Amino acid sequence: MAESPTVLAVAWGKMQVEGxxxxxxxxxxxxxxxxxxxxxxxxxxxxxxxxxDVAELLDNGATTVVLSRGMDLVLQVDPAxxxxxxxxxxxxxxxxxxxxxxxxxxxxxxxxxxxxxHSTC
Numbered sequence: 001m002a003e004s005p006t007v008l009a010v011a012w013g014k015m016q017v018e019g020x021x022x023x024x025x026x027x028x029x030x031x032x033x034x035x036x037x038x039x040x041x042x043x044x045x046x047x048x049x050x051x052x053d054v055a056e057l058l059d060n061g062a063t064t065v066v067l068s069r070g071m072d073l074v075l076q077v078d079p080a081x082x083x084x085x086x087x088x089x090x091x092x093x094x095x096x097x098x099x100x101x102x103x104x105x106x107x108x109x110x111x112x113x114x115x116x117x118h119s120t121c
Contacts, residue, residue, distance in 0.1 A: 002031030002061070004108040007101045007117070012071060015119050027053075028104070029060035029114040036116060045121070048076030051084045053116055062114025064091040064107055068100035074121040 005018040005028055016022050017033060025036040038044070041052040049067055057065055065085060069075045073096050085092045093103050097119060107113040 001112065004028055004030050004062075004104070004113050004115070005033050006105055006108055007115075010097060010101050010117070010119055013120050015117060024119050026117045027056055027114070028117070029057045029062050030112045031060065036118075045070075045074050046076050047078040049081050049116060050078055051081050054081055054085065054114075057114030057116070058088060058090065060114065061112050062090070063112040064093070064114070066093045066095070066100050066104040066107070066113060066115040068097040068115065068117040069094060070118040070121045071097050072121045075118050 008016040008018055013024055014022055015026055017026055020033055023035045026033055027036045041050045043050050043053055054065055067077055077094055095103060097117060104113060104115040
């Protein structure tokens with residue numbers, strides 16, 4: 001079972017993730033991750049995280065997903081995204097970025113967890 005990379009540090013506008021270069025927003029999953037470029041799926045703060053944003057996490061084996069709403073909870077989660085995760089029987093946690101990182105890191109040692117992390121607003 002591949003472990004999800006640990007988030008080593010998070011601060012406004014930057015994150016450090018085990019095995020990856022420092023960046024701002026990340027997609028993480030069992031065995032890896034990469035920077036999260038919102039332009040790939042047309043993500044905006046509202047309606048928020050799109051089903052296409054979580055597809056890569058599921059494709060890489062995540063059975064639990066942590067969605068970060070940003071440091072100030074500005075990023076929304078599209079209801080269609082939550083519906084998709086429910087349909088796939090994926091456990092989901094939605095929280096502000098610092099809490100999301102804590103939840104994700106706790107799950108990473110024992111669970112096939114994926115996460116989307118936004119390190120600003």
